[in-house]
Every structure is written in C-alpha cells, then in structure tokens.
Amino acid sequence: MKTLRVPEATVSRLSIYSRFLERLDKNGITTVSSGEIADGVGVSPAQVRKDLAYFGDFGTRGVGYNVKDLLKYTLKILGLDQEWPLAIVGAGNLGFALCTNRSLSIRGFRIAGVFDNNSTRVGKRIGNLEIKPLAQFPEIVKKENIRIGVIAVHTSLAQEVADIMVKSGMQAILNFSPATINVPDGIEIRNVDLSIKLELITFNLGLRTAQNL
Amino acid sequence: MKTLRVPEATVSRLSIYSRFLERLDKNGITTVSSGEIADGVGVSPAQVRKDLAYFGDFGTRGVGYNVKDLLKYTLKILGLDQEWPLAIVGAGNLGFALCTNRSLSIRGFRIAGVFDNNSTRVGKRIGNLEIKPLAQFPEIVKKENIRIGVIAVHTSLAQEVADIMVKSGMQAILNFSPATINVPDGIEIRNVDLSIKLELITFNLGLRTAQNL
DNA sequence: ACAATTATTTGAAAATTATAACAAAAGTTA
DNA sequence: TAACTTTTGTTATAATTTTCAAATAATTGT
CATH class of the missing domain: 3.40.50.720 (NAD(P)-binding Rossmann-like Domain)
Structure with a gap:
C-alpha cells in the first residue's frame, strides 16, 4: 500500500477546509474553487490544492470542487464518517x-x-x-x-x-x-x-x- | 536592532520549557542540562539548545543552565515579566x-x-x-x-x-x-x-x- | 597541573514544508 | 471545431526547521 506521509499541518488544515465546506453546503453552494476555499479560511490557493492532492484528485480542472463530494471525502479522510x-x-x-x-x-x-x-x-x-x-x-x-x-x-x-x-x-x-x-x-x-x-x-x-x- | 526572526514553533516550545523550569525551580533544582529539559518535555536536546540560542547564550559548557536564571529569561522573553x-x-x-x-x-x-x-x-x-x-x-x-x-x-x-x-x-x-x-x-x-x-x-x-x- | 568528562556553541547538512510556476484538462464561446 | 478561459494537478524552486557534528569551554578527580 502506498502510504505517503502526510504533514500534520496538512491534516489540521483539512479539518478547517472541512468545516468551511460544511458551511458552504449548508448555504446551498455546490461548487467551490481552491481560491475560494483559500479566501474563506485564510491560506493560499496553492496550499489548498497541495493539501488536497495528498489524498486524491477531487477536483475538476476549469471547474473546481464539488462541495458535497469534497466534504464527504474530507470527513472520510479525517475518520469522521463514524461516531x-x-x-x-x-x-x-x-x-x-x-x-x-x-x-x-x-x-x-x-x-x-x-x-x-x-x-x-x-x-x-x-x-x-x-x-x-x-x-x-x-x-x-x-x-x-x-x-x-x-x-x-x-x-x-x-x-x-x-x-x-x-x-x-x-x-x-x-x-x-x-x-x-x-x-x-x-x-x-x-x-x-x-x-x-x-x-x-x-x-x-x-x-x-x-x-x- | 538585530531582530533575527524566531520560528513560531520555537516560541511555543519556549513556553513549555519555561513551565518545566518552573517545576524544577519549585523542586529546588538549580542546574539543568539541555538533555534533561529535552527528556522532561519530549523534544531532542539539540532542539532545546537551538531554541534557546535564538535568544542568547544562557548556558555554561560542561555545566548546563542555571534554572532560576533561565526561568527568568524565558519569562522575560515571552513577555511574562508583566501582568x-x-x-x-x-x-x-x-x-x-x-x-x-x-x-x-x-x-x-x-x-x-x-x-x-x-x-x-x-x-x-x-x-x-x-x-x-x-x-x-x-x-x-x-x-x-x-x-x-x-x-x-x-x-x-x-x-x-x-x-x-x-x-x-x-x-x-x-x-x-x-x-x-x-x-x-x-x-x-x-x-x-x-x-x-x-x-x-x-x-x-x-x-x-x-x-x- | 593535566587529563578526562561533560555539555554548550556554532555552523553546516538534511529533511521538511510552503510557494510559485506551468502544463493539462474541462468547459465556453464564436 | 478551434480558440479562449478557468482551474486543477504536478513539478520545481524556495524557505523554513530540524538534526548532526566539530569545536570550545568549564569542571572534577588524580
């Protein structure tokens, strides 16, 4: 199994992205770009993409990320798909x-x-x-x-x-x-x-x- | 003024060292080595020395650090010499x-x-x-x-x-x-x-x- | 006084992490 | 369909942080 080591800081930011996505989802927003996430949580867009890239290709070029899907993925990654x-x-x-x-x-x-x-x-x-x-x-x-x-x-x-x-x-x-x-x-x-x-x-x-x- | 930038992680660890020193001082211990601090707070001795070195030469080769003095210095550095x-x-x-x-x-x-x-x-x-x-x-x-x-x-x-x-x-x-x-x-x-x-x-x-x- | 020991300094090397740049992909418009 | 725009994924570069190793200084015991 290829388990490339993920920086701890990345995991912490994932928590933050995840909560931001929760808010977007609650507001009915369906798509979001790395830049918008970046603005929302106060990091750089490159950082957001790099962080997410550790875990897979969640986005669509030219479009961005599907909020619901990405939220589900981030929760899953963080182990929060269970109580x-x-x-x-x-x-x-x-x-x-x-x-x-x-x-x-x-x-x-x-x-x-x-x-x-x-x-x-x-x-x-x-x-x-x-x-x-x-x-x-x-x-x-x-x-x-x-x-x-x-x-x-x-x-x-x-x-x-x-x-x-x-x-x-x-x-x-x-x-x-x-x-x-x-x-x-x-x-x-x-x-x-x-x-x-x-x-x-x-x-x-x-x-x-x-x-x- | 030469204000060499100090890593944030260093400042955070300084808080931890400072509290450890407080405990040592309370127990009447007067001298401590970087290795003992390291053991006490769970980092490497090199890290302790490097962190302290950002702020000055507090230690004595062959001896270690004077607990009371180093405690006073760390508190001062952290701005905790005031309320x-x-x-x-x-x-x-x-x-x-x-x-x-x-x-x-x-x-x-x-x-x-x-x-x-x-x-x-x-x-x-x-x-x-x-x-x-x-x-x-x-x-x-x-x-x-x-x-x-x-x-x-x-x-x-x-x-x-x-x-x-x-x-x-x-x-x-x-x-x-x-x-x-x-x-x-x-x-x-x-x-x-x-x-x-x-x-x-x-x-x-x-x-x-x-x-x- | 001198060797042996201990432990800091200091500076360089290694590892890690973040930033920036860019090519590829998807969608859009003419 | 072809050019254009947007935005990702990825690679390369830069910056930061940590670790390592050699040099130096103080102390202790003989």
Whole structure:
C-alpha cells in the first residue's frame, strides 16, 4: 500500500477546509474553487490544492470542487464518517465546558463517559450524563468501546490520569492540562494548551512595543 | 536592532520549557542540562539548545543552565515579566472555565473583564468578577488597559465579536470558536481549536485500523 | 597541573514544508 | 471545431526547521 506521509499541518488544515465546506453546503453552494476555499479560511490557493492532492484528485480542472463530494471525502479522510465516543476525566469547569461543547458533537464526537474523583461531583449530571467515579473508568470505556481519553484535570493529576487511561486500553489521549505527559510508544498523545497561544501573543506584543511598531 | 526572526514553533516550545523550569525551580533544582529539559518535555536536546540560542547564550559548557536564571529569561522573553489583563467575551461554559482556569493566572494572565449579551448571564458573578453587557466592552477595556481579547462565544457570533474587539482597540485576539476570523493587518489573531487536535487523532487512528497496526 | 568528562556553541547538512510556476484538462464561446 | 478561459494537478524552486557534528569551554578527580 502506498502510504505517503502526510504533514500534520496538512491534516489540521483539512479539518478547517472541512468545516468551511460544511458551511458552504449548508448555504446551498455546490461548487467551490481552491481560491475560494483559500479566501474563506485564510491560506493560499496553492496550499489548498497541495493539501488536497495528498489524498486524491477531487477536483475538476476549469471547474473546481464539488462541495458535497469534497466534504464527504474530507470527513472520510479525517475518520469522521463514524461516531467517536470520548471519555473525559475531570468534571470541573473545563470538563463541563467540553461536555456541553457543541462544536465537538457536530463533528461526530460523543461524550460517552465523564469521570471525577471529587465526591462533590460524582453522581451529579451533565446533560443526560452522570459523573462517575474514576474507579469505573476501565469498566465503562470497555463497555462503551471508547478509544480516546480526554484529560481535563488539574496539572498535578494529569500524569496519573494518563496512566490509568493507558492501562485501560485508550489508544489516544487529548490532554488539556499544561503538563507534559509521558505515554508508551504506540499511544497517541495530543495537547491542547490554553496558554501557549496566549504566550505567543504576549511574545509578539512584547516585540512590538520593543520596536515601537 | 538585530531582530533575527524566531520560528513560531520555537516560541511555543519556549513556553513549555519555561513551565518545566518552573517545576524544577519549585523542586529546588538549580542546574539543568539541555538533555534533561529535552527528556522532561519530549523534544531532542539539540532542539532545546537551538531554541534557546535564538535568544542568547544562557548556558555554561560542561555545566548546563542555571534554572532560576533561565526561568527568568524565558519569562522575560515571552513577555511574562508583566501582568496581562484579558477581556473575555462569552460567559458560557467555556468562558466560565477560562475565567476560573488556574494555569492562566499562574502565568501572569488576569481576567480583567467578562462580557456577554445573554440577559440571564449579565450581572452574575464569576469569582469576584461581574459579567458585563457587551456594550460596555469599549469603555472597560480602555479603563483597564486591556490589549488582548478572548472570544468564547458560539461560532456564529465570533466574527461579530472580533469586529467589536478590533474597533475597541484590541491588539490581539485569542479565538476559541472554530470560526475563521478576519481581522485587519497588524492585529494578531490566534485560534485555539478544541476539535482540530481530536480530528488529528481520529485521522491517525483511522490510518492505524486501515493498516492493521 | 593535566587529563578526562561533560555539555554548550556554532555552523553546516538534511529533511521538511510552503510557494510559485506551468502544463493539462474541462468547459465556453464564436 | 478551434480558440479562449478557468482551474486543477504536478513539478520545481524556495524557505523554513530540524538534526548532526566539530569545536570550545568549564569542571572534577588524580
């Protein structure tokens, strides 16, 4: 099988294209050019074509891309032609926000379990989901066939939670804490860091004032 | 002034090094080598040295880096030797989570204003902060000297909120909605997308099953 | 004081990623 | 049908980023 390596940045942009296509489709637009996609999401047309070319010839020269088809392809490529159940550990404010976040559910993610060890939280409900004690994590993720775990606990507990996730057979972990998590090879770990982007901003604003721009 | 361009990836990693150093310092460790930093945060030692070298010669050959000093330098470089007041628009679950998030405050960010147009939310308090109507945004950010706006509203309102932020003189915007935001040149926009990383995961898990790894 | 060791600097090489240019294909018009 | 326009897919070029390797500096132990 020819599995040419795709840059991660390309996959991330594919997510963005995909959502843009969703919007076009919702607005009844049937055809779109690389240039229009580029304008819509803020990249160059060449980039759009190059990115899509990794996965196949989806367009028609002189015409552009069929919105519905390309949307279907991008979703398929991203693995979003199926529902992905998630297990969130940490039912604090962030965990709560994630559970109720619409942009996740729209894209095919379903919160299938929320866990916490804080006794004031366990037993309470978020939507129609009951917060379970962490001890039930292994059992529930097995029953629900969950492969992706989400860490939404405080930094100091993050590694511990990750270990439990690994032991319970999670194949991928999305970590919202600023901690650096260690996992065995073969397990995918991704971090969403709330302050890294802010620090990128302060770095740049700092430069700006330094140079009086 | 010699302002050699620093890769964005380098700045992001600097944030990570900086937090690692904070932890070392807290544990009373005074000296650290590039290899130890590398192990701690999951990059290569060469990468650590190269990244730090953009900003100066902080290390001593044969010894390594002084933790306290390097921490101070990294914070300074990132602009975190001062407090940054933030204005959050959107007091839903995500906005609430951001307001109460400790990892932001630890790094010198202070939520100086929370805004919403939902009348069920306006007037309520998050901690010791009162949720204000969006109409008061221009006035308050001026008074509080806020340069960074945070978008935590639903996708459909994101651009509108960004426009208000720009008009009110924000120099940078951190956008938590999956919308693509357009801002004039000179204004910095950064996106934190909750589902892009998840879709990167599903892409990779998809490949994995496709190849039976 | 000197060798041995450790670990940074520095600069070059390699790899990766993005940009630009262009030929090929499809549709359109005369 | 032939010329023209549009827009893709692809190849080539450029820029960026990471890795590697040699040179240098400080420390420790003998």
